[in-house]
Amino acid sequence: MQKVALIRFDDGTAKIVVRDRSQPDGISDYFAKFLYAKRINTLEDMSGKLAEVLTETFKKHREAFPESIRRNGTERILDALRSEPSYDPENIEPLINAAFGPLSADSPVRKTLEKALDRAGLSEESFTVSAAAVPRPRKRQIRTNEGVQIIFDQDASGHTIKRDPLAGGGERITITTSGVTFDDAEPDDSRRRN
Incomplete structure (x- = not known):
């Protein structure tokens, strides 16, 4: 399917989940006008959440990584996000490789990451990371x-x-x-x- 929209009403408030293959990193003009819809989270919000999810996942599993990643993993993650990659939950491998290196399909790191992305509301979102929203380490x-x-x-x-x-x-x-x-x-x- 090219365009899909699911609408759920909670106490009179509508929440819409949109998947539009013609514009994977945003709501197309079609949905925005037809459904009077707009994104709840800005690109900056989602970029900040993604940075937080990746760094917390790294910290939780720091000892599971090889020394080359363990010694500067947070910096590696933030640098990868500052290059403004596309985040696509259906093709997350490039981001995983940039942040953590290759992970096996049954890796505990991957399982933690999937749960954290879901809790942050990013498991269904596609967007281009905003480098300005990626925190700079103090x-x-x-x-x-x-x-x-x-x-x-x-x-x-x-x-x-x-x-x-x-x-x-x-x-x-x-x-x-x-x-x-x-x-x-x-x-x-x-x-x-x-």
């Missing part, structure tokens, strides 16, 4: 094999935080500051209290 976090954790404003990258690769895969991280404002001990709460 903070960046680095954790090293030695247990060092650095959290800093994204804007500080390059002039306050300098990263130099070393032979063997290591890095030298240099922090240049005008002064330290916090330097306190963190108690070890991992031990059982009697």
Whole structure:
């Protein structure tokens, strides 16, 4: 079928689900005029929801991904969305590959993603992602094999935080500051209290 519309009435309010193959990322003029219909969610709303669903799915399954994806998965997802891809629930593989890498058909990540897309109201929507609506990370976090954790404003990258690769895969991280404002001990709460 080329055009399909389902209408449901709840307490006198009509909700319409539209599928129009001639314009998969929006409501065609035909439906907009004939049914006096308009989208509830803007492209910016849906783009923001998609970014949230993908990042939350990644965080939930972070340890299941290979190291190359695990170490900067949120950045990878946001970069993929900023390239303004088309989101089509009937052809989601390009977005999955860009965000998570290839996933098997029975992957738990895929199942979590499908449920989250449904809860966000995106399981039936097709649209082109709005790069302006994809959140820009404010903070960046680095954790090293030695247990060092650095959290800093994204804007500080390059002039306050300098990263130099070393032979063997290591890095030298240099922090240049005008002064330290916090330097306190963190108690070890991992031990059982009697």
